[in-house]
Amino acid sequence: MSNLLEVRDLHVTFRTPDRIVHAVNGVSFDVKRGETLGILGESGSGKSVTLRSILKLHPTHRTRWSGSIRLEGDEVLDMTGSVLADLRGNRVAMIFQEPATAFDPVFTVGHQIAETIKRHTGKSETDAWARAKDLLEMVRIPSPAQRLKAYPHEMSGGMRQRAMIALALSCNPSLLLADEPTTALDATVQIQVLLLIRELQRELALGVIFVTHDIGVAVEVSDRIGVMYAGKLVELGGVEQMVDAPRHPYTRGLLASTVHGGMRGRRLEAIPGAPPDLAEVPAACSFAPRCKYVEPKCLAAPPPLTAATEGHLVRCVGRIDTLAA
Amino acid sequence: MAIQSPSLDLTAGAGTGVRLTPVAITRGYWQSVARRLRRDPVTLVCGVVLLLVVASALAAPWLGLSDPYKTSMIRRLYPIGSPNFLLGTDELGRDMFSRLIYGGRLSLFMGVTPVVLALLIGGFLGITAGFLGGRVNMLIMRIMDVFYAFPSVLLAISLSGAMGAGAENTLLALTLVFIPPICRVSESVTTQVRGFDFVEAARASGAGTLTIVRVHVLGNVLGPILVYATSLISVAIILAAGLSFLGLGVKPPEPEWGLMLNTLRQAIYVNPVLAALPGVMIFITSICFNLMSDGLRAAMDVKA
Amino acid sequence: MDSVLSVDRGGPAQPLLLAKNLRKHFPIPGGLLGRATRVVRAVDDLTLSVAKGETLGVVGESGCGKSTVARLLMRLIKPDRGTMILDGDPVDEPHGITVNELRRHVQMVFQDSYASLNPRLTIVETLAFAPKAHGLPHAEARGRSRDLLAKVGLEPDTFADRYPHELSGGQRQRVNIARALALRPRLVILDEAVSALDKSVEAQVLNMLVDLKDEFGLTYVFISHDLNVVQYLSDRVLVMYLGKIVEIGDVEAIYGKPQHPYTRALLSARPTMDPRRRTQEAPIQGDPPNPIDPPSGCRFRTRCPFAESVCAGTEPVLADTGKQSVACLMYVPGSGHSKAA
Numbered sequence: 001m002s003n004l005l006e007v008r009d010l011h012v013t014f015r016t017p018d019r020i021v022h023a024v025n026g027v028s029f030d031v032k033r034g035e036t037l038g039i040l041g042e043s044g045s046g047k048s049v050t051l052r053s054i055l056k057l058h059p060t061h062r063t064r065w066s067g068s069i070r071l072e073g074d075e076v077l078d079m080t081g082s083v084l085a086d087l088r089g090n091r092v093a094m095i096f097q098e099p100a101t102a103f104d105p106v107f108t109v110g111h112q113i114a115e116t117i118k119r120h121t122g123k124s125e126t127d128a129w130a131r132a133k134d135l136l137e138m139v140r141i142p143s144p145a146q147r148l149k150a151y152p153h154e155m156s157g158g159m160r161q162r163a164m165i166a167l168a169l170s171c172n173p174s175l176l177l178a179d180e181p182t183t184a185l186d187a188t189v190q191i192q193v194l195l196l197i198r199e200l201q202r203e204l205a206l207g208v209i210f211v212t213h214d215i216g217v218a219v220e221v222s223d224r225i226g227v228m229y230a231g232k233l234v235e236l237g238g239v240e241q242m243v244d245a246p247r248h249p250y251t252r253g254l255l256a257s258t259v260h261g262g263m264r265g266r267r268l269e270a271i272p273g274a275p276p277d278l279a280e281v282p283a284a285c286s287f288a289p290r291c292k293y294v295e296p297k298c299l300a301a302p303p304p305l306t307a308a309t310e311g312h313l314v315r316c317v318g319r320i321d322t323l324a325a
Numbered sequence: 326m327a328i329q330s331p332s333l334d335l336t337a338g339a340g341t342g343v344r345l346t347p348v349a350i351t352r353g354y355w356q357s358v359a360r361r362l363r364r365d366p367v368t369l370v371c372g373v374v375l376l377l378v379v380a381s382a383l384a385a386p387w388l389g390l391s392d393p394y395k396t397s398m399i400r401r402l403y404p405i406g407s408p409n410f411l412l413g414t415d416e417l418g419r420d421m422f423s424r425l426i427y428g429g430r431l432s433l434f435m436g437v438t439p440v441v442l443a444l445l446i447g448g449f450l451g452i453t454a455g456f457l458g459g460r461v462n463m464l465i466m467r468i469m470d471v472f473y474a475f476p477s478v479l480l481a482i483s484l485s486g487a488m489g490a491g492a493e494n495t496l497l498a499l500t501l502v503f504i505p506p507i508c509r510v511s512e513s514v515t516t517q518v519r520g521f522d523f524v525e526a527a528r529a530s531g532a533g534t535l536t537i538v539r540v541h542v543l544g545n546v547l548g549p550i551l552v553y554a555t556s557l558i559s560v561a562i563i564l565a566a567g568l569s570f571l572g573l574g575v576k577p578p579e580p581e582w583g584l585m586l587n588t589l590r591q592a593i594y595v596n597p598v599l600a601a602l603p604g605v606m607i608f609i610t611s612i613c614f615n616l617m618s619d620g621l622r623a624a625m626d627v628k629a
Numbered sequence: 630m631d632s633v634l635s636v637d638r639g640g641p642a643q644p645l646l647l648a649k650n651l652r653k654h655f656p657i658p659g660g661l662l663g664r665a666t667r668v669v670r671a672v673d674d675l676t677l678s679v680a681k682g683e684t685l686g687v688v689g690e691s692g693c694g695k696s697t698v699a700r701l702l703m704r705l706i707k708p709d710r711g712t713m714i715l716d717g718d719p720v721d722e723p724h725g726i727t728v729n730e731l732r733r734h735v736q737m738v739f740q741d742s743y744a745s746l747n748p749r750l751t752i753v754e755t756l757a758f759a760p761k762a763h764g765l766p767h768a769e770a771r772g773r774s775r776d777l778l779a780k781v782g783l784e785p786d787t788f789a790d791r792y793p794h795e796l797s798g799g800q801r802q803r804v805n806i807a808r809a810l811a812l813r814p815r816l817v818i819l820d821e822a823v824s825a826l827d828k829s830v831e832a833q834v835l836n837m838l839v840d841l842k843d844e845f846g847l848t849y850v851f852i853s854h855d856l857n858v859v860q861y862l863s864d865r866v867l868v869m870y871l872g873k874i875v876e877i878g879d880v881e882a883i884y885g886k887p888q889h890p891y892t893r894a895l896l897s898a899r900p901t902m903d904p905r906r907r908t909q910e911a912p913i914q915g916d917p918p919n920p921i922d923p924p925s926g927c928r929f930r931t932r933c934p935f936a937e938s939v940c941a942g943t944e945p946v947l948a949d950t951g952k953q954s955v956a957c958l959m960y961v962p963g964s965g966h967s968k969a970a
Contacts, residue, residue, distance in 0.1 A: 017364070042827035043798070156916035157691075186690035187854065191898040192911040213827065216900030220907055239904040257832035259857045260902060264880070267839075268861075270832035274797045354749055354792060522745035523755075526805075529703050529737050530759030530812060531729040540758060544749035 004175055004207040005031040005054070010067040012049050012231075014058070022278045023049040025231040026067070028305070031175065034205040036198075038222030038239070040212060040254075044275055046231035047211045051177050054209070055088050071175065089120050093168035094177040097184050099160035102167060103152040109136075109163050110148025113170055120171045135166040139196060158189035162196065169200065175207045182217060194220050215258050219243060224311075227251045230276055230286035233305065237312035247314045249291045285316070293318045361624040368620025371613040378610055382429030390423040393580045402596050413599050415585065416592050417578075421599065425606055428580040431492070432607070435574070435581070436562030439496055443503035444554045450504070451511025452546060456519055456538055466512060469505040477502045481564050485573040495574040499561055510553045514546045548625050556618035559611030566607050582607050637681065639717045644678035645816055645848050646735070651675040651701055651711035653694075657921065669920050671697040673872045675711070676947075679816065684842070684849040686863030686880070688856055688895065692920050694872040695852045699820040702850065703737050704728045716815075733763070736809035740821035742801035746793040752778065752804050753789040759811045777807040780844070782837060799830035803837070810845065818850045823858060835862065856899055860884050868892045871920050871928040878953020888955045891929045927958065939965040 012024035024046040031037050041047035052058060054069055054076060069076040071091060079087055096102060103112060113135060114128040123131065129148065136144035139162040152160055161181060168176060178197065182190040198221055201208050212218050218225050219239055226236040227250065235248040246252045256269040273290040276282065285291070288298040295318055303317040362368055381388065391409075397418035405413045405421075412421040454465040472480065484498035518524065519542070527537045566583025568574035575581040577588065585603040593600045652675070654668040672694040679685050689695045700706045702713070704720065712719060715734060719725030739745040746755055756774035761767065775785035781803040793801055802822065809817050819838070823831045835858065842849060853859050859866060866883040868876045868891065876889040887893045894912040901908055913932045918924060927945050930936040940958055947954040948961060958964040 042829065156919075158916040186917060187856070187898045188690065188894055188911070188913050189916050191900070191908055192914065194900075195908065195911055214900070215828070216902050219902055219904055220900040243902070243904055254828060257829050259832070259835065259855075259861045263861055268832040268836050270836055271829035272833070274799065274830070522739040522741055523747045525705060526737070526739065526745055526808065527758065527762075529705060529732055530762060530808075531732040532759065532762035536762050540750070541747050545747070 002033075003030040004033045004035075004072060005209075006068070006070045007050075007054075008068040008070075010050065010053060010069060011065070012046070012053055012058070013064040015062045015064070019279055022281050023231055024053070025278075025281055027228070027231070027233050028067075029226055029233065029236060031207045031209060033174070033207055034201070036201055036208040036210055036221055036223050038210045038212065038218035038225040039228060040215060040218045040225055041228035042213055042275065044230075044278070045228040046278075047213075047228045048179055049231075050228070051094075051179055051209060051211050054175075054177060055092055055094060056084060057094075089116075090171045091173055092175045092177060093171070093173035094179065095161075095164050095168050095181045097180040099157075099164040100152070102164045103160070105152055108149050108151055109155070110150075113148075113163075113167050116167060117170050131170070132166075135170055136163065138169070138200070139163070139166045141166070157185055158192060161185060161189075161193050165193075165196065165200070169204070172204075173206070175209070176201070178208060178210045180212055181210075183212070183214070190217070191220075197221060215254065216260075227254070230282060231278060232282075232286065232302075232315060233313070234287065234315045235313065236305070237308075241309070241312045245312075247308050247312070248287075248316050249293050249318070250287045253290075291318070358624045362620065365620050365624065368617055368624070371617040371620070374609065375613045375617065378429055378606075378613075379433060381426050382433055385423075385426045385430060388426065390426060391420040393419060393424040393427040394578055395419060402592055402599065404596060405599060412602060413596070415589055415599075417588075421602060424580040424585060425582075425602060428582045428585055428603065428606070429610075431575055431579060431581040432562055432566060432583065433610070435492065435495060435499070435565035435569075436558050436610075439499035439503055439565075440507075440554050440557050440561050442496075442500040443507050443557075444550070446500070447504040447507030448511045448550055451508040451550075452515045452538070452542065454508070455512040455515025455546075456534075456542060458516070458519070462512070465508070469508050472501070472505040473509075477506075477560075478564065478567070481568060482571065482573065485568050490573050490576060492575050495565055495568050498568075499564055502564070503557055503561065506557065507550065507554060511546065511550050514549045515542060518542055518545045549622075552618050552622045552625065555621065556615055559614040562607060562611050562614070566603075637716070641681055643681075643717055644714075645681045645716055646679040646702065647714040648678070648702065649676050649712045649714075651698075651713070652709045653697055653701055653706065654709055667921055670872050670923055671920060672701060672708075675701075675872075675874060677867060677874070677877070679848055679850060680865075682846065682848055683864040684851055684862050686859035686866040687850060687852040687869065688854065688859050688866060689869035690854065690895075690917050692871070692917055693869040694920070695869055696820055697872075698869070699737060699818045699850070699852055702816075702818055703735055704731055705737075733812050734814050735816045735818065736812060736814040737818040737820060738802070738805050738809050738822040740824055742798050742805055742825065743793060745805050746801055748793055751790050751792060752783075752796075753785075755793075755804065756808050756811055759808065763812065774807075774811065777810055778804075780810070780841065781807045782833075783807075797830075799826055799834060802826060802834055806834075806838070806841070810841065813845070814847070816848045816850065818852070820852045821854070822851075824853060824855060831858070838862070856884075856895060868895065871917065871923045873928060874947060874956065875929065876953060876955045876957075877947065882952035886952070888950060888953065888960060889929075889957050890933050890935055890959075894932075927956075935959060935966075935968060937966055 008028050010024055010027045014021045014023055027050055029037065039047045039050065053065060056076065056079065065077050071087065076087065103109065110129060110132050113132040117123055117128040117131050132148055133144050136147055141147050141159060141162050155163060182193050185193060194217065197208065200206065210218070210221050222239050224236065224238050225242045226233045227248065228234065229250050235246065235251045242251065246255055253269065253271040257271055259268065271290050276286050282302060284299040284301065285303050288294045291298070297317055303315050305313045305315045308314045399418065400414050401416055401418045403410050403414040407413055410420055410422065412425065415421055415424065450465050454462040481498050481502045484501060485494055488494040488498065524537060524541050527541050565574060566586065569581050569583030570587040575584050577584060582603040589600040589603065651672055653672040654670050657667045657669060675698065687695050687698060701708050714720065715726060715731055720731045721728050753771055753774045756777055757770035760770040760773055775789055778785045778788055783800060783803055796804065823834050826834060841847065851859060851862050860880060863880050865878065866880050867874055868883070868889065870891050876883065876887065876892045883892060884896065887896055897912040913934065915932050918931060924931050926941040926943055930940040943958060943964065945956040945958050945961065947956045950960050958966040959968040962970040
């Protein structure tokens with residue numbers, strides 16, 4: 001199947017009066033139609049910046065992009081003006097951690113969804129409201145006709161998150177970008193929203209990129225998972241490959257340091273130290289200073305992303321295969 | 326194995342014994358504020374201009390200027406650039422340059438003093454209201470609201486009018502005008518700081534209220550309050566000048582920019598540029614105070 | 630400054646902290662003249678005991694009142710009613726100890742590592758603040774602060790004179806933990822203390838918490854929404870829903886044989902971590918209701934798959950079922966619920 005999205009050697013640099021941040025340093029991946037790619041990383045890993053770059057959401061005057069982002073063959077990084085607006089409105093949709101950012105508190109949810117539909121499709125008022133009601137039904141909001149008349153603050157957190165998904169899907173996008181959409185939700189609500197995203201993705205054959213810091217969430221929704229560290233993908237593979245046989249020392253450390261049942265009383269395997277400052281482009285493996293398998297060659301040059309097995313890419317030059325997991 | 330890594334310690338082990346390295350080099354808050362200020366040309370220029378105005382006003386008697394009170398009927402309204410009178414003479418033949426420099430003494434004094442007084446009183450009331458909250462807050466802030474009901478210009482005029490003209494009454498009136506806004510700003514920043522977990526943590530440590538205010542609140546609220554007060558100085562200078570212009574402030578023959586503007590009114594058709602000079606001084610000083618306050622605010626907004 | 634209270638008084642069997650029937654309702658300002666017309670029922674009739682040396686985990690979703698419990702136990706807010714007893718001494722009562730004495734023995738770590746540090750103070754100043762407020766001389770307080778920094782894994786020479794914004798999130802949270810220990814407390818309340826940290830850093834801090842507990846003989850109340858972390862750290866676990874305890878018991882019992890339908894739902898809402906056995910259906914639907922007007926009777930009944938009409942009329946009380954206590958009519962014989970014996 002053809003690729004919906006192709007990201008090649010993406011670099012993103014921010015300039016502020018005080019400093020320069022090399023947030024993304026050469027990221028490449030593909031997303032197919034009907035596939036969910038989970039991007040897992042900790043704060044400052046560049047996962048959100050990568051995601052937002054697909055819509056060029058960063059302020060252009062202090063952001064520098066290089067590389068290529070192709071959606072259905074069209075180069076996103078070259079888009080400006082109305083082409084970019086069309087991309088943001090019709091082809092790619094995004095949902096955020098905080099639904100409050102997506103809705104205007106002074107209009108009803110129905111009004112906002114209907115307005116968006118009218119603006120992008122030119123439908124009549126009645127048709128737009130009918131479509132809005134269908135959308136709320138689709139995201140399993142009970143009694144959707146009444147909920148259309150509700151203001152955002154009259155909805156609970158989980159309901160608002162569903163409404164935001166409805167808004168995102170209102171213009172039939174082919175790609176859905178999700179930036180930690182369940183992080184602020186309670187556990188019993190989080191699982192509902194995760195299941196919803198999974199179902200919608202299947203029903204609508206959407207391509208989804210799901211950014212999260214939570215391994216459990218990534219495993220629950222993804223077909224493939226990419227792990228980011230210091231602005232680079234350090235490992236990318238199918239979800240089963242990643243859970244069963246993680247290869248990069250960082251992925252292994254992350255799995256080992258994630259607390260789960262059955263670890264009680266055992267000492268946790270923490271990754272020592274902290275992620276590097278991104279003021280400079282890394283000249284070696286960024287994880288080397290925290291890696292227990294570090295060797296001199298790790299510090300000689302940035303390691304390439306190589307295929308360990310079919311469809312499983314790892315950015316590590318160490319002899320990890322010979323080391324115990 | 327020699328590993329040269331600028332920021333991370335490879336000898337670290339897992340767990341508690343880990344030596345964690347800092348993410349930035351140590352720099353105190355005020356040091357970083359100063360560093361940002363040094364990089365802000367607008368604020369720097371404003372600071373230099375203000376410094377010149379203030380220094381020349383303070384040092385006026387020792388600058389060898391001609392007597393600002395000495396009138397002469399024969400050399401009235403000399404134009405700018407006349408020999409011996411760099412900026413000409415006013416309607417009574419007094420040296421404009423000298424009067425503008427001397428005028429700064431009173432004008433700046435009338436602008437800065439009420440703000441400083443209002444800062445002390447309004448700041449105290451506002452921090453008290455903000456930190457204690459509840460009924461105390463309600464009482465203080467409702468009283469302030471009463472003052473807020475009048476536009477500041479009207480309030481200053483009516484107070485000065487009621488108390489009679491003169492520098493002291495102008496000071497008093499302006500102080501009263503500036504207490505409510507300073508109090509309100511102080512209250513809101515204090516309320517904000519009071520809500521931070523570190524104040525809660527300080528309360529949890531069993532420290533007394535005064536200690537908490539001194540250590541945890543003042544350090545965090547004084548900056549924003551001072552910045553706000555700086556922006557008020559320009560308003561105060563304009564208001565003081567306005568009161569003098571209306572004849573409610575400083576009395577002639579004292580050199581004061583507002584009053585000079587008033588008395589030079591008649592000369593506006595004869596020598597408009599000359600007549601506008603005191604206004605130019607007011608404009609330059611107040612805009613410099615304003616821009617500097619903006620620059621300070623930007624520089625003090627250090628988050629990470 | 631270490632008072633008599635620092636030593637164990639009642640022996641190991643006497644609970645370190647006992648809270649009885651604590652209630653806290655927050656009025657919502659509104660209505661005419663700012664008069665409160667409605668209240669948030671944050672904590673209702675909460676009774677718990679914390680044994681010496683144990684870790685009591687508190688779990689629940691947002692709005693369940695777990696943070697209010699933390700602030701009540703520290704007396705940062707005053708309960709509407711209820712009593713507290715610290716190792717045999719009633720708190721804030723005649724013949725008891727004062728709130729300030731309580732606070733010396735009960736300390737707290739907050740979730741937001743940045744907001745809980747004064748940005749204008751250096752780390753050593755922050756740590757020395759409480760000891761100085763309690764009369765320790767300046768030099769001694771600073772010395773103690775540097776020792777504490779070393780204890781939480783931060784090199785004193787490197788970190789003492791830094792400002793909070795120069796530290797990473799994990800480092801700041803270490804400082805917050807050090808500050809909580811500065812008064813040599815007996816009980817430390819950790820309110821979502823590791824929730825904002827990245828996983829790799831969280832593990833470091835959890836290991837450290839275990840070490841510090843042994844070294845200082847501490848007792849923890851560990852509040853979190855993360856069930857895995859609570860399971861890892863706690864000896865006993867308390868589950869809250871809308872201001873009430875629904876289940877409390879040993880960690881093995883709660884995680885191994887949860888009884889309350891809410892506890893079961895919470896546990897099965899956790900991601901499986903197994904791509905072959907993904908969750909197929911959400912254990913319960915909907916969001917937690919607003920604590921302003923909680924449902925009558927059992928507060929969980931609006932989301933409970935086993936709710937019956939009797940649940941709306943009768944408010945279940947905590948009842949011992951062997952290894953744990955549960956507030957559910959299904960476990961009360963003769964309650965009228967069809968599943969009850």
